[in-house]
Amino acid sequence: MQFQSLGVLLWFLPVAGFIILLYLLKVRRREVRVPAKFLFPAITTDVRANALFQRLRPNLLLFLQLLAALLLLTALARPMIQAKGLPGQSVIVVDTSASMQATDVAPSRLEAAKNRLRRFVQELNPGEQLAIIEAGAQVRVLASLTSDKQKLLNAISQIQPTDTAGNLDEALRLAAALVGKSDESRIVLLSDGAFPPVSDFSAGSAKLVFESLGASSDNLAITAMDVQERTGGLEWFVGVRNFGSQPTKAILEFYAGDKLIDARPITVEAGQTIGQTLTARQLPEPLEARLKVDDALPSDNRAFRVGVAQKPVRVLLVGEGNFFLERALALEPNVKVDKAPSVPDSERGERVGGGNYDLVIFDRTAPVPVKARAVMVIKAQGGPIAALGQPVRTPRIVLWEREHPLMRYLELGSLLIDSAPRLTPAPWAKTLAESQQTPLIVAGEHQGRRWVGVGWDLLESDFPLQPAFPIFVANLMRWAVGEQGSATDLTVRTGVPFSLAVDPAETELAVRDPDGNTRTYPVNDGAVVIPGVERAGVYTIQGRKTEIRVAANLMHADESNIQPRTSIQLGNQTVAAQNTLTTLRDLWKPIALALLALLMVEWWVFVRRS
Incomplete structure (x- = not known):
């Protein structure tokens, strides 16, 4: 237990002494002669108890009053105890970037973050509020500040993994805008820390807490892929990097037009990058490079390419x-x-x-x-x-x-x-x-x-x-x-917006993702802006006069480096990771209620004696 004003408890000594002194003081009374004193037993008892300098007799009222004084001073000292959960208003920022799909924490880092979120909701006390912000390529407020547990649980169920880099700086600034003015608020970041340092950030008066997720750095990733025209054909280059601490063996497969055309074993030393080249006269699209390896992050084990014939x-x-x-x-x-x-x-x-x-x-x-x-x-x-x-x-x-x-x-x-x-x-x-x-x-x-x-x-x-x-x-x-x-097949990075020039007669385009889901975007005077795609793979964009293929790849070193960070850099502050999150909760309210109950008991005892 901790006290915000421990010195207040020292006042118990003079207050208790004053209460005891009142019991020792002799009450001034006018002497009256009576025919018999057995008619006034309570008065004689009171006279004996208040006789000056006599030893105090056991007195229930005195004990209750001393206890009431102690409770009052304890409440004024603002006692606090450590407890699980978050105080006041808090914002939880959940990293949904590609690295959070790593399976070194079962079933994945993102699922572990969602389970942690559910515990926060269950530990929510009356009067406390939570907000949830999803930090993917696009930042979304899934739940504004609320104490409605069902609403918060529904928001958690909406969190989905992405194959993109996370926009953590924008998410943290949004969280600071929500609760940064209160020194009793918290901004909690659930992440593995796989993102660049965030500059020009301040949490304001709120306290920022970083909970790191993950246990391993073992990951093999395709970090580069390109196709160039060479004399007599095409040269296909694939770069593979080992982000782990041990040499890793894998099979690198080359697919052209959905058919396997080559497969070769590779060994990549810890922290090293190797390049593999395939030369062919023709390469039917789409092209795909695939790593067959048992590592923690599957999102960066595949890379795609279309629009090879189109010159950049x-x-x-x-x-x-x-x-x-x-x-x-x-x-x-x-x-x-x-x-x-x-x-x-x-x-x-x-x-x-x-x-x-x-x-x-x-x-x-x-x-x-x-x-x-x-x-x-x-x-x-x-x-x-x-x-x-x-x-x-x-x-x-x-x-x-x-x-x-x-x-x-x-x-x-x-x-x-x-x-x-x-x-x-x-x-x-x-x-x-x-x-x-x-x-x-x-x-x-x-x-x-x-x-x-x-x-x-x-x-x-x-x-x-x-x-x-x-x-x-x-x-x-x-x-x-x-x-x-003009719009032709192209290759982009996941999460990055891009624009297309299409036939001015088009009014909207339908984008079908690798899982078969479709989303439409409006076309204005032959131009359409796609705000980025969230999954790696080959997309099809269709309109009345348009059919385009778009290959989307992760290829992001910060996301493929899944080593859990023990600290992150936010502005000029280094924030160390915490494994468990506790908070200090005030006890003065229950103590004040106990004091009121005690005073009622003291009053009842006094009335009974009177």
Whole structure:
């Protein structure tokens, strides 16, 4: 037992002394002569008990009053005991990423987390509330703060495993927003810790508790797969990594068109990666690499590939680097991005064609002639698209060409720009967005090459944080590469959103997952955004005039490294894992009830004696 104010108990000595002193004090009475004292037995007894300096006789009232004083001071000292469960309001964040499917904890880590959740619900006391947040690729609040146990149990039954990386940072920030203002609240993370450090996070006044799940790191995973054209055929490469602590043997199988075409034994040393290559003249799709091995995580033992014949769109980003732009480009399927401080000599040239890149983006870097058939210039002097003049402070976009392919579905009226130079477009360039003082986005075709000019530094605006930014990048890819950007079979990573350009006559597309379940998505003017798929495998996307196959793979080192973490990094804080979760519960309320009952007994004894 612990006390919040242990010093209050020391007051029992003077309080008890004062009560005893009252019993020792002699009561002043007026003397009255009576004919016989047997008529007043109670009075004589009272006189004897209150005789000064005499030894106290046993007195039930005195004992009850001392006990009442002790209970009162004990309640004021706020005693607390350790108990199972969570106090006040608490949020449980459940990691549903791929690594939580590991079977080193029977039947799986995720099922162990769900069982732990059920115990939290059963231990819930009256007046306490729980909320449940699912942290997969998409963060979902399964149950808001409630004390309804049945509602919480129903929410737990909705938790399903995924083959994606978990969005733990967003889930934890949401939990902090729910209970971060109360110092009696808890944020409990049920996870194996298989996720990158979370930066810029604070739990506020709430206490954060991390319960680690898992017991083993033994796992063999396919971490890379690619198919390249070579002289005389195709070369299929598969990378396999051993995340365990012991050498592991397995059989690597190659399937093409659902038929086994090769199988070979492999041995991977602990912590090492090996590569296996298969060369063939033709490879009917879909392609699948499969590991036959007894390990804890089956999700990363298979990898799929479609769209081998389709060449990826290659983008060169020239400049110091732009995290937001790189991330938006990475969301686009079948796009490969390279970064460089300057354009390599092999990519320079006045004529279109002959280079390795389809699009070159000059971010705050003076453009040079390149072989790519599309060029984007971001706040850079030089090039034929536009000239930069004097800066304009806080320009606001008032007009934009909503029908142009680059500007479709964009809402730019709330865009905040700190500063932008005055833009003078070339005669062949069209203004797509402008403020009252200057054009801000221009585009056009010149000498067989498509050009896009953005007049301000993206990092000096909130454009990268707006929903319109990834849409703008998707529009850019489709417009810049032309017909090559039309929808064909493609390979994506699970949990990552991607967009497709389809026939404008389509109104909706049906996505059928590997288990045969179907979900529909609306099509707007020939574009559809898929918010990511949760299971690895080959998906079919169908419409009235569209049929596309999409291969989805995990291929995420953080998820395949299933070693349970003993601590995690959240912001500037290192949170150690706890195996058991206990809390301190106040006892002053039951003590106060006992005090009231005791006072009633004391009053009854006093009345009986009177």
